[in-house]
Amino acid sequence: MPPPNTPEEGLVSAPTTTATLALRPITRDLEMTAASPPTAAIPAVDLRALEYESNVDENLICPICRVALVAPVITNCDHVFCQKCLVQAHTLNPVCPVDRQPLLKLSSETRSAPKLVTNQLDNLTVRCPNRMRGCDLVVARSLVENHVSRYCDKTLVPCPHPSCDKTIARKDMAKGCLHYEVSCEFCEQAVQKADLETHQDMECLNRKKDCELCGAEFVRSKQEEHTKECPEVEGGRPGGRAIGRAARRDDDAEGEGPAERPAHQVPREPGLLRPAAAAENLSNMPLPAAATPQETAPYESRDQYFLSLFETMESKVERLSSALTEVEGRHSMMLFNETMPIKDQLTEIRSTLGVLGMHVRWLMNFRLQERGRVLGSGGGAGGANSPSLTGAAGQETGGGGGSDSNLPRRLSENMREHPPRL
Amino acid sequence: MSLGTKRLGKELTKIQKTLPPGITLVKADDLQEWLLDIQVLDQNPIYAGETYRLKFRFGKQYPIEPPEVVFTKQENRPIPMHPHIYSNGIICLDLLGSSGWSPVQNVESVCMSIQSMLTGNTKNHRPEGDADFVSTNKARPKDIEFYYHDNEV
Numbered sequence: 001m002p003p004p005n006t007p008e009e010g011l012v013s014a015p016t017t018t019a020t021l022a023l024r025p026i027t028r029d030l031e032m033t034a035a036s037p038p039t040a041a042i043p044a045v046d047l048r049a050l051e052y053e054s055n056v057d058e059n060l061i062c063p064i065c066r067v068a069l070v071a072p073v074i075t076n077c078d079h080v081f082c083q084k085c086l087v088q089a090h091t092l093n094p095v096c097p098v099d100r101q102p103l104l105k106l107s108s109e110t111r112s113a114p115k116l117v118t119n120q121l122d123n124l125t126v127r128c129p130n131r132m133r134g135c136d137l138v139v140a141r142s143l144v145e146n147h148v149s150r151y152c153d154k155t156l157v158p159c160p161h162p163s164c165d166k167t168i169a170r171k172d173m174a175k176g177c178l179h180y181e182v183s184c185e186f187c188e189q190a191v192q193k194a195d196l197e198t199h200q201d202m203e204c205l206n207r208k209k210d211c212e213l214c215g216a217e218f219v220r221s222k223q224e225e226h227t228k229e230c231p232e233v234e235g236g237r238p239g240g241r242a243i244g245r246a247a248r249r250d251d252d253a254e255g256e257g258p259a260e261r262p263a264h265q266v267p268r269e270p271g272l273l274r275p276a277a278a279a280e281n282l283s284n285m286p287l288p289a290a291a292t293p294q295e296t297a298p299y300e301s302r303d304q305y306f307l308s309l310f311e312t313m314e315s316k317v318e319r320l321s322s323a324l325t326e327v328e329g330r331h332s333m334m335l336f337n338e339t340m341p342i343k344d345q346l347t348e349i350r351s352t353l354g355v356l357g358m359h360v361r362w363l364m365n366f367r368l369q370e371r372g373r374v375l376g377s378g379g380g381a382g383g384a385n386s387p388s389l390t391g392a393a394g395q396e397t398g399g400g401g402g403s404d405s406n407l408p409r410r411l412s413e414n415m416r417e418h419p420p421r422l
Numbered sequence: 423m424s425l426g427t428k429r430l431g432k433e434l435t436k437i438q439k440t441l442p443p444g445i446t447l448v449k450a451d452d453l454q455e456w457l458l459d460i461q462v463l464d465q466n467p468i469y470a471g472e473t474y475r476l477k478f479r480f481g482k483q484y485p486i487e488p489p490e491v492v493f494t495k496q497e498n499r500p501i502p503m504h505p506h507i508y509s510n511g512i513i514c515l516d517l518l519g520s521s522g523w524s525p526v527q528n529v530e531s532v533c534m535s536i537q538s539m540l541t542g543n544t545k546n547h548r549p550e551g552d553a554d555f556v557s558t559n560k561a562r563p564k565d566i567e568f569y570y571h572d573n574e575v
Contacts, residue, residue: 048425048428049428063525063526064425064429064485064525064526065425065428065429065485065526066429066432066433067432085425085525088425088486088525089486089524089525092487092520092523093520093521093523093524097524097526098524098526100524178459209529236487275431323488366488
């Protein structure tokens with residue numbers, strides 16, 4: 001298929017962004033009309049069955065189910081449990097499971113755990129529960145439900161055929177009912193059309209696969225023989241098949257060049273991508289002809305391909321905006337933390353300045369008074385004498401000057417007697 | 423997967439890696455019944471040099487409800503002498519009854535409690551009425567209403 005918008009590729013990214021924004025409501029509408037009845041039928045994600053990407057902190061684990069807390073509640077004795085776990089334990093024995101303090105009524109003696117705890121739980125990264133069906137996404141726990149129920153290609157939804165009551169992966173929705181048997185072209189086993197891809201990828205004994213350890217290629221049925229001779233095996237085989245497959249797919253994706261990555265790889269550090277950068281990526285988006293076979297295969301028409309593209313972008317934008325708000329929040333918190341001490345210092349400096357000013361005024365005042373007194377007496381003496389007696393007057397002022405020069409010493413004596421109050 | 427199986431799976435992977443000294447995992451082929459061996463490590467003359475076998479049975483409600491824990495008798499695996507342990511292996515321990523159990527407990531903590539219960543014991547005899555109880559009891563250990571009258575041991 002010729003890439004339809006190749007000539008426009010040179011355009012600035014701005015129009016593309018507006019186009020996406022303008023299209024956004026439409027994709028939403030389409031999704032609403034096309035996918036909302038099946039969405040309702042998708043079972044909710046069981047947060048307890050999720051596979052966490054890294055080890056969860058011991059403090060975030062429910063002591064009853066030993067899994068990262070789900071809907072945590074805290075008792076009056078400060079112990080945290082999953083709400084469901086505590087309710088179950090409470091029906092058997094109305095005490096706190098940890099310290100056996102009586103808990104007569106759950107509603108009055110427990111409350112939901114602090115926001116801090118729920119935030120930490122929300123940020124735990126989990127693998128998509130459809131991993132066994134090929135979705136390798138790693139996502140924050142708070143977003144996984146949304147991903148599975150609305151975006152994940154591998155989610156099982158009811159078969160679109162009205163008289164068929166089976167389920168099918170979302171990506172194959174548009175292909176109609178695939179629940180008829182076909183025979184696998186490699187092993188001739190009868191497989192449901194809907195399961196054919198998974199069968200060939202994961203199970204079919206006559207398909208070739210690469211060894212996760214040494215990279216050698218062999219037919220799957222020869223797995224055991226290869227394990228014996230594989231140069232990399234030491235003791236037990238580390239890593240399951242699924243992990244090996246995921247790693248291999250990552251390698252494949254890297255081989256196709258970085259520009260194509262965003263199309264089928266969900267960014268793991270969404271906080272780093274600015275909206276402008278995202279828009280740029282959009283304009284570099286691979287077109288059906290350039291995309292990986294895995295990406296193009298399920299889409300029958302170009303419209304569908306673009307629709308799925310829009311959905312991916314939409315989910316990406318959603319993730320980005322949530323990351324942005326998070327960053328914003330952290331930023332303002334940081335700013336606040338930094339300005340607070342500065343403000344404190346400022347007030348301190350201001351008060352010190354005030355005290356200093358007081359001192360200076362006090363000193364100046366004292367000095368002025370002193371001088372005023374001396375000048376007053378000197379002037380009075382000078383005024384009393386006639387101008388002809390300038391010599392005497394000069395002596396007088398000279399005396400005044402002498403006392404004036406004594407001022408500092410007296411002042412310091414004075415200071416010692418009445419130290420300035422701070 | 424229910425709460426119980428998920429948690430038991432986690433417990434199993436943990437105790438397959440490490441267990442406190444004197445406790446060893448013997449058999450855990452499924453998530454219904456596990457066998458563990460315990461030894462009393464200090465030089466308590468009643469239990470020195472002996473190994474005892476504990477049998478855990480997990481109901482559907484575990485860990486909300488307590489597991490059933492008894493000693494089982496085999497060659498080289500006697501029932502330990504203790505004023506709270508009947509000669510058929512049933513253990514009278516409040517921790518294992520519905521009222522004393524807490525879902526925070528786990529297999530490892532129960533083993534350690536039993537280990538310390540043996541370690542601290544000085545009385546080399548069976549509970550009162552042991553012969554009667556052993557011959558007449560048909561109830562499951564969990565359903566027996568023990569009367570926790572004796573807190574000395």
